[in-house]
Amino acid sequence: MKQTRTNLSDADTRREAIVEAALAAFAQSGFAATPVTAVAALAGISQAYVFKLFPSKEGLFVAAVERCYERIEETLEQSAGRARSDDPNAILSAMGDGYAGLIADRTILMIQVHAQSAADVPAIRDAVRRGLARIVRFAKHRSGASDEAVQSFIAFGQLCHLITTADVFDLGEDWARLLARNIRHVPAN
Amino acid sequence: MKQTRTNLSDADTRREAIVEAALAAFAQSGFAATPVTAVAALAGISQAYVFKLFPSKEGLFVAAVERCYERIEETLEQSAGRARSDDPNAILSAMGDGYAGLIADRTILMIQVHAQSAADVPAIRDAVRRGLARIVRFAKHRSGASDEAVQSFIAFGQLCHLITTADVFDLGEDWARLLARNIRHVPAN
DNA sequence: AACTTCAGTGAGTACCTACTCACTCACCAT
DNA sequence: ATGGTGAGTGAGTAGGTACTCACTGAAGTT
Numbered sequence: 335m336k337q338t339r340t341n342l343s344d345a346d347t348r349r350e351a352i353v354e355a356a357l358a359a360f361a362q363s364g365f366a367a368t369p370v371t372a373v374a375a376l377a378g379i380s381q382a383y384v385f386k387l388f389p390s391k392e393g394l395f396v397a398a399v400e401r402c403y404e405r406i407e408e409t410l411e412q413s414a415g416r417a418r419s420d421d422p423n424a425i426l427s428a429m430g431d432g433y434a435g436l437i438a439d440r441t442i443l444m445i446q447v448h449a450q451s452a453a454d455v456p457a458i459r460d461a462v463r464r465g466l467a468r469i470v471r472f473a474k475h476r477s478g479a480s481d482e483a484v485q486s487f488i489a490f491g492q493l494c495h496l497i498t499t500a501d502v503f504d505l506g507e508d509w510a511r512l513l514a515r516n517i518r519h520v521p522a523n
Numbered sequence: 524m525k526q527t528r529t530n531l532s533d534a535d536t537r538r539e540a541i542v543e544a545a546l547a548a549f550a551q552s553g554f555a556a557t558p559v560t561a562v563a564a565l566a567g568i569s570q571a572y573v574f575k576l577f578p579s580k581e582g583l584f585v586a587a588v589e590r591c592y593e594r595i596e597e598t599l600e601q602s603a604g605r606a607r608s609d610d611p612n613a614i615l616s617a618m619g620d621g622y623a624g625l626i627a628d629r630t631i632l633m634i635q636v637h638a639q640s641a642a643d644v645p646a647i648r649d650a651v652r653r654g655l656a657r658i659v660r661f662a663k664h665r666s667g668a669s670d671e672a673v674q675s676f677i678a679f680g681q682l683c684h685l686i687t688t689a690d691v692f693d694l695g696e697d698w699a700r701l702l703a704r705n706i707r708h709v710p711a712n
Numbered sequence: 713a714a715c716t717t718c719a720g721t722g723a724g725t726a727c728c729t730a731c732t733c734a735c736t737c738a739c740c741a742t
Numbered sequence: 743a744t745g746g747t748g749a750g751t752g753a754g755t756a757g758g759t760a761c762t763c764a765c766t767g768a769a770g771t772t
Contacts, residue, residue: 362643363555367555371759380721381761382723382761383721390760448640451639451641452556459690463690470698484701486678488702489675489679492678493674493681495681496677496681499642500652502652509655512663512673558729569750571731571750572751574730
């Protein structure tokens, strides 16, 4: 029995730290190209202990993807509360602002891109589906916007991912300006 | 001197075959997770010879990405010719139809997704940029549509990629139908 | 003091993979 | 025949990486 702490046990604290490190590490190089040692080093522990707390590299990646979508939903929720009116489009727009801030450091954005790329692994594909389901449902019900508006919200989010991964912002060329027009972009300080 | 053939030399024929094999192999597992042996096996030659014709795995992948965007541009061009009217939106719509057919077998779609995921490699990021530039410029000038319409064309293309990688078509759930609404989808044969 | 529990690790194992190199073989010109 | 050229490969090398396991050490329990 462990009731000396009302907080998480030490192992759970570690698990948290590892997921956080996994977000950062996998965001950099993706699922296949990121060794578990990189995650362990970032978390400041041995690689062996990572495998004691997570069943496999795949399981660790799935945990990171889940955390990623949780954080997106939280962010949408908070920013929806900051909308100036109850107009569905105003709420969606506020969510867009919040999301732009969230992905400023690219971590959450790149995890999604890498997860999409690794979605041939069934467990990863399922995690992406569950995450998408959460976000789409939340955006729809919280904003009350039309299906078309929510779909467009997601579509332009994907465009934003593309622009960011290819570093098209601030490129100056005609096609680049066309793509990036009116896309919210918070530079990563 | 080699002028007994007006066609490609044998080495160039091989190069072609290898790029074709690379498209298929990399589309399956992505850049990092696809060994060059897989490409070689698919092309029916030894791995050593692949490295004689391409400088590195990275160079091979870049060649595949370039081929991918070439094929997209060709497809857009052909399908634009089939538009029923000169109305910009009709032309863009015809391009969308053509693209939906092109990505039916997922190869061209997945190469783009994997390239985006591997875009931290400078040469790959540049290939993506060049490809995007071609497509955006072509779509804009050939259709004569507004910047907004072209941007939307690309954004919904990205949404289509997401839906496809996560296998959301035919999922039946509310959020899945919302996302896939009016997205062209040609089932793979 | 003896025992249990649990966070944590060093040092493997077994396998994979990018890339190289010395070599073969078929064909052609002289 | 002889020698050159270019397609093509078998057999490496060097390094990386997912995952395992026997172990340590500290803290609590009895």
